[in-house]
Amino acid sequence: MSTLSVRQVRFRYLTLYGLRWLPAGLMIPVMILLMQERGLSLSQIGLVGTAQGLIVLALELPTGGLADALGRKPVLAAAWMVCLISLGIFAVADSFWLFFLSWALQGVYRALDSGPLESWYVDATLAADPEAEYERGLGFAGTVIGVAIGAGALLSGGLVALGPVGPVSALTLPLLVAIALQVVALIALLVLLVETRSAKGARALRASVVEAPRMVGQAVGLLRRSRVLLALVAVELFWGFGMVTFESLLPVRLAEVIGDADRAAALLGPAGSAAWLANAAGAALTPLLLRWLGAAPSAALMRILQGGTVVGMGLLAGPVGVIVAYLACYTVHGASNPLHMGLLHRQVDGPYRTSVISLNSMMAQPAGALGGVVLTALADRTSISTAMLVGAVVLAVAAPLYLPAWRAGRTGTADRAKLPPVTDPDRAAPAEADPTVPVEDSAPSVAVPPAEAAVTRTR
Numbered sequence: 001m002s003t004l005s006v007r008q009v010r011f012r013y014l015t016l017y018g019l020r021w022l023p024a025g026l027m028i029p030v031m032i033l034l035m036q037e038r039g040l041s042l043s044q045i046g047l048v049g050t051a052q053g054l055i056v057l058a059l060e061l062p063t064g065g066l067a068d069a070l071g072r073k074p075v076l077a078a079a080w081m082v083c084l085i086s087l088g089i090f091a092v093a094d095s096f097w098l099f100f101l102s103w104a105l106q107g108v109y110r111a112l113d114s115g116p117l118e119s120w121y122v123d124a125t126l127a128a129d130p131e132a133e134y135e136r137g138l139g140f141a142g143t144v145i146g147v148a149i150g151a152g153a154l155l156s157g158g159l160v161a162l163g164p165v166g167p168v169s170a171l172t173l174p175l176l177v178a179i180a181l182q183v184v185a186l187i188a189l190l191v192l193l194v195e196t197r198s199a200k201g202a203r204a205l206r207a208s209v210v211e212a213p214r215m216v217g218q219a220v221g222l223l224r225r226s227r228v229l230l231a232l233v234a235v236e237l238f239w240g241f242g243m244v245t246f247e248s249l250l251p252v253r254l255a256e257v258i259g260d261a262d263r264a265a266a267l268l269g270p271a272g273s274a275a276w277l278a279n280a281a282g283a284a285l286t287p288l289l290l291r292w293l294g295a296a297p298s299a300a301l302m303r304i305l306q307g308g309t310v311v312g313m314g315l316l317a318g319p320v321g322v323i324v325a326y327l328a329c330y331t332v333h334g335a336s337n338p339l340h341m342g343l344l345h346r347q348v349d350g351p352y353r354t355s356v357i358s359l360n361s362m363m364a365q366p367a368g369a370l371g372g373v374v375l376t377a378l379a380d381r382t383s384i385s386t387a388m389l390v391g392a393v394v395l396a397v398a399a400p401l402y403l404p405a406w407r408a409g410r411t412g413t414a415d416r417a418k419l420p421p422v423t424d425p426d427r428a429a430p431a432e433a434d435p436t437v438p439v440e441d442s443a444p445s446v447a448v449p450p451a452e453a454a455v456t457r458t459r
Contacts, residue, residue, distance in 0.1 A: 004128055006132045009137075015188065019188055021145050021149050023185070026153070026181070029174070031090075034171040040096060042252065042379050052110065052369075054107065072195055073195045076116050082105055084182045117193075143280070153271075153272030154272070156174035159173040232347065232405060235303070235402070238401075241375075242307070242391045245391035249391070252384055254267065257318060285334075289335060296403075303336070303402075304396045311392045313326055375391055
């Protein structure tokens with residue numbers, strides 16, 4: 001790692017980061033519609049989606065030390081290979097169980113992929129120059145991910161508009177291009193990511209495996225030590241459930257309004273690109289919201305406003321109304337995550353900060369899986385609009401859960417969750433807080449677009 005300059009490390013990090021998310025941008029507009037084209041009902045699609053959520057829930061915390069034990073490059077290479085296999089299965093899947101397998105593999109990929117690339121970038125930057133400011137590259141990553149996903153969505157829409165090609169349906173074309181780009185990303189990873197591996201990898205791996213159950217128990221124990229933290233993590237349960245509306249049901253709703261799935265997928269390409277720009281614009285509003293209302297009241301307001309945008313997607317007539325509501329939803333989504341994460345960071349001290357963030361992320365997984373099952377079944381039995389209205393209500397009713405954080409901020413009390421320091425020398429301590437996440441101080445900080453958090457829930 002030390003043979004690379006700071007600029008070279010940043011360039012390689014951003015290149016790999018963009019290649020990692022470009023296939024996702026291609027898949028987002030078409031994956032639900034493609035499963036419908038292959039014969040799955042909305043209820044079955046909801047059940048298929050639970051595979052990813054449950055796998056991530058099971059592996060998120062236990063795999064926390066794997067990259068430090070074996071090295072970031074082999075873990076990332078394994079993750080991206082699993083993603084390639086998953087996409088390959090998705091391309092030929094024509095039954096419920098094949099799609100279930102594909103989404104389960106996506107869960108394994110998600111769990112392995114979470115964190116190692118960013119950790120490599122920070123370590124490699126500090127190896128090149130211990131005084132270097134790596135925050136700039138982490139901030140640029142927010143722009144890169146928006147461009148990558150937006151470009152992928154735009155390309156996806158164009159491919160659908162050009163299709164079908166021979167026996168390949170219009171909705172399958174973006175998937176095939178995503179597979180090709182995933183191969184390119186994997187090759188680029190093997191070439192560009194240079195890492196000095198520790199000789200104690202096997203010993204560290206064994207220690208990490210032994211330590212994993214204790215880490216899970218301690219992370220859960222944090223919730224008992226802080227009612228503010230418990231309320232903030234509970235927000236993710238409502239958020240994960242409600243996000244099914246604009247991540248999974250929106251393409252179906254748009255197809256219903258237009259009357260043609262291929263036309264809807266083609267329209268979702270440019271709409272998806274615009275949505276990620278709206279997401280970044282919403283994140284840019286975070287300093288203003290902090291100065292205007294403060295973190296907790298602003299976060300609560302965003303939950304209510306996002307519920308309102310989902311109501312618009314469910315009730316507005318015509319594709320223009322639905323897409324305008326969709327863009328408004330992503331604007332609110334972009335503003336919500338920095339506020340929520342800033343509040344979360346203020347509730348934990350010591351080396352367990354990453355475990356708390358993982359725990360927060362984990363809560364959205366079972367909630368999203370439950371939402372996928374319940375809302376798609378409701379859509380099958382009633383209508384897409386009814387299911388979206390129920391999801392909107394669930395998003396909005398999470399607003400009062402920010403009251404404990406608001407009260408703690410007003411009284412100046414510190415309801416922080418603490419755990420004893422890690423004493424096992426064979427186990428690497430979890431990393432400190434992601435410097436791209438704004439933390440509410442006496443002066444508002446500048447927020448980085450939370451594209452990673454938003455997109456990881458999408459896949």
